[in-house]
Amino acid sequence: MPNKRRRLQGRVVSDKMDKTVVVLVERNRRHPIYRKVVRVSSKYMAHDENNACRIGDVVRIVESRPISRHKRWAVETIVSREDVVEEVVE
Numbered sequence: 001m002p003n004k005r006r007r008l009q010g011r012v013v014s015d016k017m018d019k020t021v022v023v024l025v026e027r028n029r030r031h032p033i034y035r036k037v038v039r040v041s042s043k044y045m046a047h048d049e050n051n052a053c054r055i056g057d058v059v060r061i062v063e064s065r066p067i068s069r070h071k072r073w074a075v076e077t078i079v080s081r082e083d084v085v086e087e088v089v090e
Contacts, residue, residue, distance in 0.1 A: 005063040008044070009079065012057045020071060021046050021053045023061055046073040056082025
């Protein structure tokens with residue numbers, strides 16, 4: 001039986017919480033009246049069991065059971081890593 005859970009791909013914009021990341025998913029939609037292509041973005045809170053995701057990573061999230069008040073998604077895989085060099089403030 002095939003797995004029918006929805007999957008989305010997006011960029012991690014926050015990893016400040018424990019075992020949770022915020023993923024920004026952008027997609028293009030056509031405006032119903034003006035017919036112009038408009039970029040629409042949505043933020044999803046996703047469960048990250050091992051705290052493996054960092055800001056800037058591209059991840060694939062999968063629909064899951066409700067884990068908390070806002071979390072209905074879980075991180076499936078990390079598609080690509082963002083190589084960020086943190087600056088040291090003196």
